Amino acid sequence: MSDTLGDYTSIVVFGASGDLAKKKTFPALFGLFREGELPSTVKIIGYARSKLSDEDFKTRISEHFKIKKDEQKSKIDEFLKLCSYVQGPYDTAEGYHALNKEIEDYEKSNASAKAERLFYLALPPSVFSTVGKNLKEHVYPSNGRVRLIVEKPFGHDLESSNQLQKELAPLFTEEELYRIDHYLGKEMVKNLLVLRFGNELLNAAWNAKHIRSIQISFKEAFGTEGRGGYFDSIGIIRDVMQNHILQVLTLLTMERPTSFDPEAIRDEKVKVLKAIEKFDHEDILIGQYGKSEDGSKPGYLDDDTVDPKSKCITYAALGLKISNERWDGVPIVIRAGKALDESKVEIRVQYKPVAKGVFKEIQNNELVIRIQPNEAVYMKINSKIPGISTETSLTELDLSYATRFSKDFWIPEAYEALIRDCFLGNHSNFVRDDELSISWGLFTPLLNYLESKDGPQPEIYPYGSKGPKDLRKFLNKHGYVFNEEGTYQWPLTAPNVKGKI
Numbered sequence: 471m472s473d474t475l476g477d478y479t480s481i482v483v484f485g486a487s488g489d490l491a492k493k494k495t496f497p498a499l500f501g502l503f504r505e506g507e508l509p510s511t512v513k514i515i516g517y518a519r520s521k522l523s524d525e526d527f528k529t530r531i532s533e534h535f536k537i538k539k540d541e542q543k544s545k546i547d548e549f550l551k552l553c554s555y556v557q558g559p560y561d562t563a564e565g566y567h568a569l570n571k572e573i574e575d576y577e578k579s580n581a582s583a584k585a586e587r588l589f590y591l592a593l594p595p596s597v598f599s600t601v602g603k604n605l606k607e608h609v610y611p612s613n614g615r616v617r618l619i620v621e622k623p624f625g626h627d628l629e630s631s632n633q634l635q636k637e638l639a640p641l642f643t644e645e646e647l648y649r650i651d652h653y654l655g656k657e658m659v660k661n662l663l664v665l666r667f668g669n670e671l672l673n674a675a676w677n678a679k680h681i682r683s684i685q686i687s688f689k690e691a692f693g694t695e696g697r698g699g700y701f702d703s704i705g706i707i708r709d710v711m712q713n714h715i716l717q718v719l720t721l722l723t724m725e726r727p728t729s730f731d732p733e734a735i736r737d738e739k740v741k742v743l744k745a746i747e748k749f750d751h752e753d754i755l756i757g758q759y760g761k762s763e764d765g766s767k768p769g770y771l772d773d774d775t776v777d778p779k780s781k782c783i784t785y786a787a788l789g790l791k792i793s794n795e796r797w798d799g800v801p802i803v804i805r806a807g808k809a810l811d812e813s814k815v816e817i818r819v820q821y822k823p824v825a826k827g828v829f830k831e832i833q834n835n836e837l838v839i840r841i842q843p844n845e846a847v848y849m850k851i852n853s854k855i856p857g858i859s860t861e862t863s864l865t866e867l868d869l870s871y872a873t874r875f876s877k878d879f880w881i882p883e884a885y886e887a888l889i890r891d892c893f894l895g896n897h898s899n900f901v902r903d904d905e906l907s908i909s910w911g912l913f914t915p916l917l918n919y920l921e922s923k924d925g926p927q928p929e930i931y932p933y934g935s936k937g938p939k940d941l942r943k944f945l946n947k948h949g950y951v952f953n954e955e956g957t958y959q960w961p962l963t964a965p966n967v968k969g970k971i
């Protein structure tokens with residue numbers, strides 16, 4: 471049997487009246503439908519506790535639908551015709567019976583031979599198990615296939631994550647479970663394995679002999695506005711480092727898988743995760759944003775929903791090491807922060823210097839992979855300035871998606887890509903249970919230390935700044951060499967002079 475779910479699949483979104491469903495899940499389902507990537511015969515059911523009429527529900531979920539051309543407007547109505555709403559509680563059977571009836575009616579009217587059901591839990595983890603149990607008991611088909619997508623956070627630490635897994639494991643097989651980390655659905659993240667393993671040029675020098683340092687940085691130009699209450703018990707490390715950034719790091723550093731088969735990829739990810747050394751609690755820079763320098767933007771503690779004495783970390787730069795043959799001795803920094811000077815997620819792989827010999831001074835190669843915004847890959851390389859000059863200049867080989875690829879092609883949003891993968895039965899871009907345990911195993915001791923009574927105080931950095939003031943020193947200490955001020959700017963329009971032959 472094909473792994474792809476059939477034309478008469480029922481897709482149920484739990485937490486259908488919530489923000490995540492409104493902003494991400496339903497728009498992603500619509501995007502797939504618009505592009506012809508979702509059969510036009512599926513049934514989509516929203517389930518939540520709120521009392522909503524079908525019409526209110528449809529108005530709510532279509533708020534964030536995107537169309538590329540006017541002709542696609544009719545697609546919205548077509549899509550909404552597939553949707554309905556079932557109201558019910560999460561913890562008692564009644565709503566699930568109504569839900570099951572709605573699904574069965576649809577299956578019967580289409581004479582489906584087998585029930586195919588995709589459940590999407592756009593819910594906080596506190597109710598995962600309750601919903602899972604009720605689903606299993608009341609909505610799990612006796613003859614058919616089930617897929618269950620769960621959203622992060624998968625737990626708060628190693629213990630709660632293990633507990634969650636223990637509760638879900640008897641209910642759903644690993645095959646049925648799809649743990650979403652939406653970073654794995656981003657186009658440039660999906661490109662990492664192709665870039666690395668499909669280019670001998672990169673592949674050959676992808677190791678400690680040639681690479682001097684690695685950085686992965688996640689920057690957001692906005693604070694926790696409106697989400698302070700949620701964020702306060704989470705902090706930036708749980709919010710994006712333990713999951714999104716660590717996932718990017720594993721794809722960047724894992725060994726070549728035997729194939730692009732999901733398990734082959736996930737096996738290699740697990741191996742490299744196991745090779746990450748226990749974090750050094752001193753090798754971290756932590757911060758919390760205060761008011762902007764001009765006073766126009768609020769500090770983290772100005773949020774009424776936040777404990778006024780909160781030590782919540784909104785910025786962290788963490789040094790780590792991978793002790794295996796490939797990476798031994800290469801300093802790696804992962805960093806993430808809110809309320810910074812810009813929004814950007816990128817990877818910087820800086821190469822070692824060439825033997826000086828003929829060059830008095832020459833800069834290091836650097837590969838930059840920009841995940842967002844404006845996907846790009848560029849390699850800073852040295853080149854002679856054209857003409858009679860004998861000077862070298864740092865320039866770049868540049869693959870900017872916006873200029874290289876036609877504007878008409880469709881890059882799916884992360885959630886679109888991942889829901890499509892789940893529909894196709896492809897687990898490659900979902901988090902496996904053992905990845906989860908290892909990543910929590912790495913971060914939990916650090917979090918315990920940082921959140922203990924005697925844990926360090928985060929440094930206050932101004933909203934809109936680059937983060938804690940010692941960041942540059944921290945990056946230098948971890949092997950990163952900054953280009954001398956004014957010697958390199960990307961994208962480059964005129965040669966900038968640096969060094970003499």
Ligand code: BG6
Nearest residue numbers: 622652690709710714815842884
């Ligand atoms: C989420 C975090 O998982 O990822 C948010 O909870 C963060 O705090 C978001 O803003 C970033 O995702 P993206 O796709 O906007 O980079």
